[in-house]
Structure formats: structure tokens, C-alpha cells
Amino acid sequence: MPMITLSTGIPALLEPATGTQRRGGLVVAQEIFGLNANIRALCSRFAGDGYDVIAPAYFDRIEAGFTAPYDQDGIQKGLSAVRATSWDQVTADTQAAIDVLRQTQSRIFVTGFCWGGTVAWVAACRCAGVTAASGFYGRMINMFLAETPSVPIELHYGDADPGIPLSLVNEVRVAHPQVPIHLYPAGHGFFSDRGHDFDPTQADIAWARTLNLFDRS
Numbered sequence: 001m002p003m004i005t006l007s008t009g010i011p012a013l014l015e016p017a018t019g020t021q022r023r024g025g026l027v028v029a030q031e032i033f034g035l036n037a038n039i040r041a042l043c044s045r046f047a048g049d050g051y052d053v054i055a056p057a058y059f060d061r062i063e064a065g066f067t068a069p070y071d072q073d074g075i076q077k078g079l080s081a082v083r084a085t086s087w088d089q090v091t092a093d094t095q096a097a098i099d100v101l102r103q104t105q106s107r108i109f110v111t112g113f114c115w116g117g118t119v120a121w122v123a124a125c126r127c128a129g130v131t132a133a134s135g136f137y138g139r140m141i142n143m144f145l146a147e148t149p150s151v152p153i154e155l156h157y158g159d160a161d162p163g164i165p166l167s168l169v170n171e172v173r174v175a176h177p178q179v180p181i182h183l184y185p186a187g188h189g190f191f192s193d194r195g196h197d198f199d200p201t202q203a204d205i206a207w208a209r210t211l212n213l214f215d216r217s
Contacts, residue, residue, distance in 0.1 A: 006056060006096040008089075013040065013055040014100075015047040023050035023214060024131065025101030027094060029112025029119035031192070032078025034059055034067040038194040042113075049211060052105060054097040058090060058119075070195055082115055087122060094123045098130065107131045109214045113191060117141065117155070124149035132217035134210040136191055139164045145175040152217050153179055156206045158186035158197065182209060 004014045013035060017023070026046050030039045035057040043053045059066040059081040066081065068074035094110065101108050110133040112120040117138025124133040125147040133153040135141065141155070157169050166183075173181055184190055184206065187197030191206055 006093060008093050008096045010060050010093055011057045012097055013043055015043045015053045017050045017052050018047050019050060021050040024107035024109060025105035026051040026053050027097045027110045028053055028055040029110065029116030030055065030058060031114035031116055032068065032082055033070060033074055036067040038192050052101060054100060056093045056097050058085060058093055090119055091122055091126050094119060095127045098127055102129050109133065111210060112136065112138065114189065121153065124151050124153040132213055134213055137161060137164060137188055142168050142171055145172065148176065149179065152213060154209065154213050155179060155181045157181065157183055158188055158190050159183045160186060161188040163188050182206065
């Protein structure tokens with residue numbers, strides 16, 4: 001997959017749409033584990049569904065080629081990267097990716113997983129040129145409830161996620177009743193086939209909902 005350098009200085013994966021249908025541009029925001037094989041596979045899947053995809057390597061300022069394994073050490077490494085990365089910088093990086101896509105696309109979407117789920121929320125609130133967004137199990141969304149998305153967004157949570165109890169999900173629901181929130185009988189990373197919480201049935205439902213939101217926005 002080709003890599004480009006965004007105007008903010010970080011690298012990003014760029015994967016053009018394949019097939020005959022063209023749906024627009026899409027920014028894919030990573031988990032805390034970096035721009036790893038899971039995110040690359042998701043980018044390929046979205047490209048196969050007709051999106052020009054960009055996935056910024058948000059943590060490459062901390063370590064070139066940053067990735068972290070799906071274990072306790074990897075979680076700690078990822079959380080350290082999160083703490084070292086300001087949300088103003090994340091917003092700027094996401095805007096830079098959107099701006100690249102806007103050169104060729106009129107409809108731009110954002111999706112993200114885990115930490116990236118919060119990136120999707122922040123992009124829907126702060127970034128220009130976003131058409132719609134879909135955020136997956138973003139625990140830190142609750143830090144930004146005072147901000148209101150300016151574009152359609154939907155959120156996806158596992159109802160058995162120990163890191164995001166239903167009380168936090170309900171806080172989002174109360175603060176933003178207009179935002180569709182989908183609960184799945186699953187754990188935290190139910191969308192990722194690399195993690196122990198992967199649920200293919202629920203992942204397919206969430207995938208279809210995300211594409212439907214983007215298609216109708």
C-alpha cells in the first residue's frame with residue numbers, strides 16, 4: 001500500500017478505491033495499536049467497497065512505524081502514545097487527511113476504532129469537509145460531550161465492554177440524544193478479527209450500518 005506525507009508531517013496510508021462503484025473518500029482512524037495489519041486490512045476492505053481511503057499514522061511522531069501488539073505490554077505502549085498526543089494535533093492531522101481527499105472527492109467520511117472512535121467524534125465536531133462519521137467503541141468520546149457534531153454520526157458499542165460501561169454510553173445518549181447509538185451483544189473490540197472479542201456476526205451488522213449511513217448522507 002502506498003504511503004504519503006500529510007501537510008502536518010506525519011505519514012499516512014493511501015489506498016484508492018477498487019471495483020466499479022465510487023462512494024467517496026474515507027479517513028480511517030486507528031486503534032491505540034497504531035497503523036497495524038488490522039487497520040491496513042480494514043482500509044483494503046473499505047477500498048473494495050468503493051472508498052478512497054487514507055489512514056494517518058498518528059503516533060509516528062513518537063516512533064517511526066509505530067505499532068503495538070494486542071497484549072498488556074502493547075496496551076501500555078498504546079496508552080502512552082495517546083497521552084503524548086494532543087487532541088489539537090489529532091484534529092490537525094485528520095483535517096490534513098480530509099484535505100487530501102477533498103482534492104478528488106466531494107463526499108468525505110471518517111470512521112475509527114477504539115481510540116480512533118473518539119477521533120471520528122472529534123472530526124465530526126471540529127473538521128471541515130466531513131460528510132458523515134461512524135465511531136466504534138470510543139471511550140474518550142465522553143471527554144468531548146460539550147462539543148456537538150455538525151454532521152451525521154453514529155456510534156457503536158459492545159454492551160459487554162468492561163472498559164466502556166453502559167453508564168458511559170448513557171452519558172453520551174443523554175448529552176446527544178440526536179446521535180444514533182448502536183449496542184451489540186459483544187465486547188470491546190468486536191469489529192477487529194485480530195482481537196479476542198471479535199464477533200463476526202455483530203461486525204457485519206455494524207459494517208452494514210456504517211455503509212448505509214455513508215450512502216444516505
